[in-house]
Amino acid sequence: MNDRRPFLLRGADLLVSTLVDCGVTRIFSLSGNQIMPLYDACLGSGIEIVHVRHEAAAVFMAEGWAQLTGEVGVALVTAGPGAANAVGPLMSARQSETPLLLLSGDSPRAQDGMGAFQTLDQVAATAPFTKHSARVGSVPTLAHELRAALTLARAGRPGPVHLALPQDLLTQRAEGVPSSSRTAAATVPASERETARLAAEIAEARRPLIVTSGLFSPTRGGDLARRLGQRLAVPVVALESPRGLRDPAQPGLRQRMAEADLVISLGKSVDYMLDFGRATSADCGWIVVEPEDGAGEEAVRNLGPKLRRLIAADPRALAQGLADLPEAGCDAARRDWCARFGRRPAPPAPDETPGPIDSGLLCATLSDVLGADGGETILVSDGGEFGQWAQALVQADRRLINGPAGGIGGALGHAVAASLACPEARIAVASGDGSIGFHLAELETAVRAGAAFVVVIGNDRRWNAEHLLQLREFGPDRVHGCELSGARYDLVAAALGGTGAHVTCRSELRGALRRAFAAGGVVLVNVEIEGRAAPSGEEPEAAETAQPDG
Known part of the structure; x- marks a missing residue:
């Protein structure tokens, strides 16, 4: 049985139809009382539910889906303990800059303040780990809040967002509720003048280095980092390991940082992964590109006089603009500098003799x-x-x-x-x-x-x-x-x-x-x-x- 129930139009149906309109085809979920109207609404919708064994696993699956497809991963869990179980992986998604939507069932609004079953201040629980966390207020705002959350998950520095869904909103009739129009993610483009200026500074440096987040890895950024490095004759390093500059997959990276005379951070936070900027010499200049207004305080605090300037721009858009420039020439010294990056550890020799x-x-x-x-x-x-x-x-x-x-x-x-x-x-x-x-x-x-x-x-x-x-x-x-x-x-x-x-x-x-x-x-x-x-x-x-x- 997969026919929709045409005689009902509930908040759950409105939410699912909005997800479909936004291109969602798969949800990772663990069932529970408060979200069963959404399971019912998914019948015949074209959305597949992957039913997991623990709520945290649903969030990890949504994170993996997002990183490989470029879509917003969606996890759906129930109220109270179910929502609490889902919180931990949000920290991973936040720091990996993964666009992810957590939908959680919640106790009915009509029972607020009465000690409802599995009541929990979910917004307070998830807010430290998300870009946005909210409890949906009414059926008329449901579609708009959902679209806004999906847009925000992709915008600026991508990350997880959370909507708590009161159970009575999901079962409330939704006839006559207007659907919300699609919204595009807001980006802060870099001007052509800023792009040209940055390219000139890279060309003038002797040992420039571009550091990025995992958004520029081959998994998530395709060949953008490679093209960027080739066009500007500059090493481009994507940092996604928790060991930062001591990433075993990029041996010698910390030593190379100490030799750089210019570091451009394309959206990479100047945090513990970059040793708070301390790995570079005192005369190394830093240019930090931040995708969100007001997000550069960390760079100012950690870099001090090393910071040449902050650029408010979308790192991926700026990188694309730089990669589209004519290929820069370089001398032998620059070629040698670039060749010192990207080396992998040497594997041990094959050994199939008996032994451990x-x-x-x-x-x-x-x-x-x-x-x-x-x-x-x-x-x-x-x-x-x-x-x-x-x-x-x-x-x-x-x-x-x-x-x-x-x-x-x-x-x-x-x-x-x-x-x-x-x-x-x-x-x-x-x-x-x-x-x-x-x-x-x-x-x-x-x-x-x-x-x-x-x-x-x-x-x-x-x-x-x-x-x-x-x-x-x-x-x-x-x-x-x-x-x-x-x-x-x-x-x-x-x-x-x-x-x-x-x-x-x-x-x-x-x-x-x-x-x-x-x-x-x-x-x-x-x-x-x-x-x-x-x-x-x-x-x-x-x-x-x-x-x-x-």
Whole structure:
């Protein structure tokens, strides 16, 4: 049964028809009393509901969907505890600058102040993590508030927005309520004069550097960063790792920053990821492009006299204008400067002799197998120490990672979204045995939704990042509390409808990964490893620590 109910036009129907008009085709959701009118309204609407096992996973899926498609990802959760469960991933989406709409059911307005079931000040709960959070006031304003929220999610510095939906508004009749017209995201364009001035300053510098957020990564920005660097003969670095200038995937970046004489920040906050501007020399000038008015206070505070000026403009529009300029010539010194960026850590040599597997060997082998068929590849990497190894060594056309917030546990949600958004892609999910436990039940969601990907667990039986921190900060006699068991995650995957494999030595690894990708569907490969510290990101030779023993 998928026929609409033409004799009813409720607030829920108005909301769903507005979503359809705005191009939404998929919602990630966990059901609950207050939002069931929306489930009913989605019947026959053309919107698919992907029903998840935890509200946080719905938000992670919406984040992954948005990053891969360029659309606003939509998550739908219920009131009270459901809305509270969804809050954590909003921080990740806010810091990764991902356009995302969280819709949450809410207690009826008619019961405000009466102690209603699952009542919660949702706006106060989500406001610190969103660009905009509001409780819809009436059915006549519903469509307008929804369109405005979707527009705001994309505008300026993209990010999550939230609308709380009182249950009685969803069931209230909506005949005669006018639909709201579409609104375009407001941008602050850069003038041709400003674009030309910035290009001239880059040309005059000896060692200029452009830093951007993950919006300019190949996953989200296509080839814009490459074209920009080529036109202006300048390195362009997209920062999206929580380790900032010590990103294991970009070794030596901190040292290169210290040598720059001009840094242009295209929408990248001058925050901890850029060491608050302290990594550059005292005579290095900074030009900061901010997409939103009044958002440059952080740059002023952190850079002090290094800041040459702030430019209020949309970073992507300005970058496009710069990339459309005639290609700049450069001398040998500039070419050498550009060539020092973009180097990846050297992977360990293949080793299939009997013996234990370490993090580096596992990730290097996964990279080889992932790219073996020549088709589109996607890496989904969680955080933690093993995640940093994967981000450093596994090569893919596009990737979804845990992002600047540094949270863990979102990889399975990202993977479900990646498979639904890119069904022809070959997808690898890299997770440690700690982070996989957050949303392991979403393997069942993936199977039910028809997703296909290979999960590779680097299982060192501990929370390795914290274990290493204890060793480093407190000494080996103070290491405790970070141990995990030898849990058989592969058997869990099989029990939830997927396929599992267990790998314990080098000679089994490559064959197991090949079989996993050939199997199709949802496959989890549980690999017992000797956990190592991830490459430091400080030196190009850092990845040599990944060399296996013997």
